[in-house]
Structures are given as C-alpha cells and as structure tokens.
Amino acid sequence: MIAKELGKLIAETKYGDLPFDIVETAKSRLLDYLGISIAGYRLGAYRRIMDALGIDKGKCTIYCDGRKTSVRNAAVVNGFMSHSSYYEDGSRITGGHPSTAILPALLALGEERKLSGKKLILGMVAGYEVFNRIGLTMYPSAVNRGFQTTPILAPLAAAGACAKMMDLDAEKTFQALNIAAPLGAGLKSAFKEAMTQPIQVGRSCEGGLTAALFAEQGLAGYGKNLEFFITSHAGKTDRQVSFDKWGKEFEIKNTYVKIHGGCRGNHAPLDAVLDIIKANSIKISDIESIKVTIDNVTAANEIHNPRNTGEAQFNIPFSIAVALVNGNASLYQFSDENLKDDRIIAMMNKVSMEIDPELDKFLPDKRGAGGEIILKNGQKFTGFTDMPRGEPERPLSRQEIEEKFGLLSEEVLGEKANKIIDMVWNLDNLLQINDLTECLIK
Numbered sequence: 001m002i003a004k005e006l007g008k009l010i011a012e013t014k015y016g017d018l019p020f021d022i023v024e025t026a027k028s029r030l031l032d033y034l035g036i037s038i039a040g041y042r043l044g045a046y047r048r049i050m051d052a053l054g055i056d057k058g059k060c061t062i063y064c065d066g067r068k069t070s071v072r073n074a075a076v077v078n079g080f081m082s083h084s085s086y087y088e089d090g091s092r093i094t095g096g097h098p099s100t101a102i103l104p105a106l107l108a109l110g111e112e113r114k115l116s117g118k119k120l121i122l123g124m125v126a127g128y129e130v131f132n133r134i135g136l137t138m139y140p141s142a143v144n145r146g147f148q149t150t151p152i153l154a155p156l157a158a159a160g161a162c163a164k165m166m167d168l169d170a171e172k173t174f175q176a177l178n179i180a181a182p183l184g185a186g187l188k189s190a191f192k193e194a195m196t197q198p199i200q201v202g203r204s205c206e207g208g209l210t211a212a213l214f215a216e217q218g219l220a221g222y223g224k225n226l227e228f229f230i231t232s233h234a235g236k237t238d239r240q241v242s243f244d245k246w247g248k249e250f251e252i253k254n255t256y257v258k259i260h261g262g263c264r265g266n267h268a269p270l271d272a273v274l275d276i277i278k279a280n281s282i283k284i285s286d287i288e289s290i291k292v293t294i295d296n297v298t299a300a301n302e303i304h305n306p307r308n309t310g311e312a313q314f315n316i317p318f319s320i321a322v323a324l325v326n327g328n329a330s331l332y333q334f335s336d337e338n339l340k341d342d343r344i345i346a347m348m349n350k351v352s353m354e355i356d357p358e359l360d361k362f363l364p365d366k367r368g369a370g371g372e373i374i375l376k377n378g379q380k381f382t383g384f385t386d387m388p389r390g391e392p393e394r395p396l397s398r399q400e401i402e403e404k405f406g407l408l409s410e411e412v413l414g415e416k417a418n419k420i421i422d423m424v425w426n427l428d429n430l431l432q433i434n435d436l437t438e439c440l441i442k
Helices: 002-012 020-043 046-053 071-083 098-113 117-136 149-165 170-183 188-192 199-216 225-234 264-280 296-301 316-326 342-348 398-413 416-425 434-439
Strands: 287-294 351-355 369-375 380-385
Touching: 002 117, 002 149, 002 170, 002 225, 020 071, 020 098, 020 117, 020 398, 020 416, 046 071, 071 098, 071 199, 098 117, 098 149, 098 199, 098 434, 117 149, 149 170, 149 199, 149 225, 170 199, 170 225, 188 296, 264 287, 264 296, 264 316, 264 369, 264 380, 287 316, 296 351, 316 342, 316 351, 398 416, 416 434
Parallel strands: 287 351
Antiparallel strands: 287 369, 369 380
C-alpha cells in the first residue's frame, strides 16, 4: 500500500534531517505564499466566501482582514484568498501549486495550537514531498482527463503536512492519507469562471486538515484509497509513486516561484517574447505582429477574449501586451483599467498563438515556448525558451523574492512587511507561529 509506506516515511522524518538549503527554500516559499495571500486580500474576492461561511468562534486569523474563525474555516478562506491571486509557487512536474494546497492548513493549525516555526518548516517539507511524488505519477494525464491537479492533490498533501506538524505516528499518518484521498475535487473547466475557481483549492486544503484531525482521533480510511485515487483521476499510467532518494533529495526544491503575474502557462511565451526584444533591442512601436507557440496543456488553460481581471490572468496575449506597454506583467497589472486600455488592446490584437504538439513531448520536465516577432519593415526575429524564469534551473534570488513580497504587501501592511520578512528568514527560531500571524493583521 502506497499510503502505508508514505505514512512511515513522513513520521520518521525529523527536523534534524533537513539540510540548510532545504530549510532556506521552505522559508522562501513561505514568504512568497504570504505575499500572494496579501495580494489575494487586496483583490477582495475572498469576502463573499467569508460572508457565505459566516464567522464561527475560533483562534485562527483571516489574513489582513483580522477576523478570527475556526481552524477549518481559516483553511478554506485563506486558501481561497491565496489561490485567487494566481501568483503562487508551482511545480511543473505536477502542473499544480503546492503552497496554496498546504500552507493555509498548516498556518491555521499552527496558530490554533501555538506550534513552532520548526514544526511549520517540517510540515511544509513533508507536504511538498506528498504533492510532488504523487502528482508526478498523474501529470499530465489527469489534466488531459479534465482535472485540476492542485485541488485533487491538496487533501493528500495537506493531510501529510498536518500529520507531520501534529507529530502523528506512522499508523495515524497512514490513516490521514487514506481519509484524505477521496476528499479532493477539481475540474479544469472551473477555470472558465476564475473568480470562483479558487474555492476548489480552499475546500480541498481544508479536507486534508480534516483528515489529519480525524486520524488523530483514531478514525481510519480504506487502505488502498490512494491507489484508487491515482487510477480514477489519471487512468492507466506507467509511472509509479517513487520513494527513491527520500531524505536525500527534497521535492520542495523542484518548485518554481513566479516573477510575472497570471497563470504559469503565460510565462514561457512571455519570456520568449521579452528575450527576443532584449536580444535584438527592438522598439515596441516597430512591432507589426507577434506569434507564440505553446503546448496543449498551456492551451487548455487559455481563456480567450477576457472579460475581467480573473480571466485576464489566463490570457497570453494580455500578459504579453501589458508587459510590453507598461513595462512589466506583475499581478497588479491584471486590472479592469488595463483591460480597457486602447494601447494594450491594440498590442493584444497583434499577438497570435499556435499549438505545437512537439512541445508536449517535453512535459513535465520542461514547459517551453517559442516566439516570433515581425517588424513593420518586414524583419523577423525568432526565439525559444525551454522554461520560464523562477524554475529550479533559473531560480529567483533572495532579493527578488523579497522585492516581490514588498511589492505585494507594503501598501497593505506598511512597516509590518519588513518585520514579516525578518521573521520568515528566522522562522527556525520562532517559538510560536502566532507571532507571525499577528503581523498579518492590518
């Protein structure tokens, strides 16, 4: 049974087993997560979710909003808030976003129980292991069958992470995974309504937390749920869940951090275009047309003719146009104002897309894109990138991650933003996660 072995490995993992660079990577992913969550707060879509759920008694903070609620509601609302920014870290080997699948549950649980920063780091590392090792067996076949990987993997990843944070033994961790396996639901079609799609992730994250809480109380799930989960979502797959190099190589390193806003699928074509422009000193005013070539998975996420900011995040021509016209494609460029900007609309109309099935052959190891720019004088320039910036092979620096956090958080939190940065980089010395969540209140 896969979950049996996975539960044993999670339970046996100790903080002292984590190399320095893995601890630092976990801190960087946490800082990035907090930044994108603050952005989600500023976007404000979470408020309707909060209003629908209501405020129940609890000790857990809704980020920036400051209201307190139950541990499970906090996981749902904060999960929705963070994913609604579409700016979180991700994993190209799974097509999903582990931070928003795991951290809403971990932070809520840690705040309720006043757990330490070291426990948070350990829970994160365990959660990323579950997310990537199971997700690798299912991608891209699960996407091709119509599923969104983040919410279907979230219950398993959050359950493993929370079980580690709660110091559950191997048997209870095994049962947490068994209970969690059926609790995730996520369809790719939900992206067509981007304003409500994040509820899939919030609810699935909460499902993993609930599974761990149930296992803590001695409840059990069917021991082969994980096997049925994989086949039901991915169909027949030649890949098996591998535990090779557990404790020697860590999956949290196999994740990327976004430098641009919007869906990750936009980034390789955007980088390809930007690289061509930079390499050839092209003036934007000289461009006649732009063509990008993309894979089928990227094409499946594309929302044509975006009507609002949520849909714009899944539109490649808009991402390219706003970057060329305004100088960057950060999250806050995805606005109703820019959607109506005649200059951006004109540039969008110059961008065409073409699916190249050859690019599918490189998934999930690489997610590349090609670019072609034709100038008004007839000159043509082409380029290709096999992966966007922020990938493990093209990592962002600590300074770039801090700058992204500052851009997203300073207007909301002011001087507290710098305090959060210092606290995260010293997370291993934090005795209570509550000190961090307190700083997240305006």
